[in-house]
Amino acid sequence: MTTSNTTQDTTTTDERRQASAAKRAGRETRAGARDAGRKPTTTILVTAILVIVAIYFLIPVYWVIINATKSTEDLFGTSGFWFGDSFQLWENVKxxxxxxxxxxxxxxxxxxxxxxxxxxxxxxxxxxxxxxxxxxxxxxxxxxxxxxxxxxxxxxxxxxxxxxxxxxxxxxxxxxxxxxxxxxxxxxxxxxxxxxxxxxxxxxxxxxxxxxxxxxxxxxxxxxxxxxxxxxxxxxxxxxxxxxxxxxxxxxxxxxxxxxxxxxxxxxxxxxxxxxxxxxxxxxxxxxxxxxxxxxxxxxxxxxxxxxxxxxxxxx
The missing domain is CATH 1.10.3720.10 (MetI-like)
Incomplete structure (x- = not known):
């Protein structure tokens, strides 16, 4: 009887180990699938492209925000990407x-x-x-x-x-x-x-x-x-x-x-x-x-x- 119980415990332990190993293998497989073909150069290239695209879309918004704070003289007399000599946003809105x-x-x-x-x-x-x-x-x-x-x-x-x-x-x-x-x-x-x-x-x-x-x-x-x-x-x-x-x-x-x-x-x-x-x-x-x-x-x-x-x- 004792031998039978011991055999069952051993079988149960082995099944648990196998299940745990299968789960780890599944996680590794999914992680490997996600990382497949992903090289550092690819990541850098994709990130650089996304940054360029973001800058392309954000620069006009930045320009409008900056120049809405200027007077007409500062609009033509100062850099379009930085504030002028005076901050006149509220006056411009009015x-x-x-x-x-x-x-x-x-x-x-x-x-x-x-x-x-x-x-x-x-x-x-x-x-x-x-x-x-x-x-x-x-x-x-x-x-x-x-x-x-x-x-x-x-x-x-x-x-x-x-x-x-x-x-x-x-x-x-x-x-x-x-x-x-x-x-x-x-x-x-x-x-x-x-x-x-x-x-x-x-x-x-x-x-x-x-x-x-x-x-x-x-x-x-x-x-x-x-x-x-x-x-x-x-x-x-x-x-x-x-x-x-x-x-x-x-x-x-x-x-x-x-x-x-x-x-x-x-x-x-x-x-x-x-x-x-x-x-x-x-x-x-x-x-x-x-x-x-x-x-x-x-x-x-x-x-x-x-x-x-x-x-x-x-x-x-």
């Missing part, structure tokens, strides 16, 4: 808000209207259409996908002039609708929502909802939308930034200065710098102020944005 009878806040509200309403509605439409393409089978579905991909590839500047002729024929040019209506379409958002919905919304979940008597509209709003939250936030962010930075469409559609977004308003100021040099400083400070809402939005939604790009790309 001048921006007072210029042209205080038109800059109006431009900011217009941009918030265009980008806020446009991004929310465009995201809802894109998510609904993407969900339908991913979860329903109907004739012409593949053709719709081709049209969506075509819409992603066509630049906005290519359709600005045809849109102008179309809106002019129905009397909508030089109105808020001329910028809002085109902003409601997001081919990229539709494509992203379709790909994400196909991976993140299980068919079994929808079937269970149908068995419980939930209608198709209810399935989308009550079951699918919570699963699509990361994709929704991603589309909102991309669409908001695209509309906020849009210049060509407002330039073609709008003639009334009171309807301008910030982008078009700042360009209007820049066009006056030849005869009024002080508008250089107004344009620079206004550019800094126009970046702040985007920076806040990206910082707030950053974690959702990263999740929306990666989640749903691989099925579990």
């Amino acid at each position: 001048a921006v808000f007072a210029a042209n009878s205080g038109i800059f806040p109006r431009w900011g509200l217009n941009s918030v209207l265009y980008a806020g309403v446009g991004s929310v509605l465009a995201t809802y439409f894109a998510t609904a259409a993407g969900y339908a393409l991913a979860k329903y089978r109907f004739p012409g579905r593949r053709f719709v996908y081709v049209l969506v991909l075509g819409g992603v590839l066509v630049p906005g500047t290519a359709v600005a002039l045809p849109l102008f002729f179309l809106f002019s024929s129905i009397g909508l040019t030089n109105t808020y609708w001329a910028v809002l209506i085109p902003s409601l379409v997001s081919p990229f958002g539709l494509f992203l929502a379709s790909i994400y919905a196909s991976a993140a919304v299980p068919d079994e979940l929808l079937e269970a909802g149908r068995i419980d008597g939930v209608g198709e509209i209810g399935l989308f709003h009550r079951l699918a939308l919570p699963q699509l939250t990361p994709a929704i936030v991603t589309i909102v962010l991309f669409q908001f930034v695209a509309i906020w930075n849009n210049y060509m469409l407002p330039l073609v559609m709008l003639a009334d200065e009171k309807l301008y977004p910030i982008t078009l308003g700042l360009d209007n100021w820049r066009a006056q710098t030849d005869r009024l040099p002080e508008f250089y400083q107004l344009t620079t400070t206004g550019a800094l102020l126009s970046v702040i809402p985007l920076a806040i939005l990206i910082l707030v939604l950053q974690r959702f944005w990263r999740g929306g790009l990666t989640e749903g790309s691989v099925k579990g």
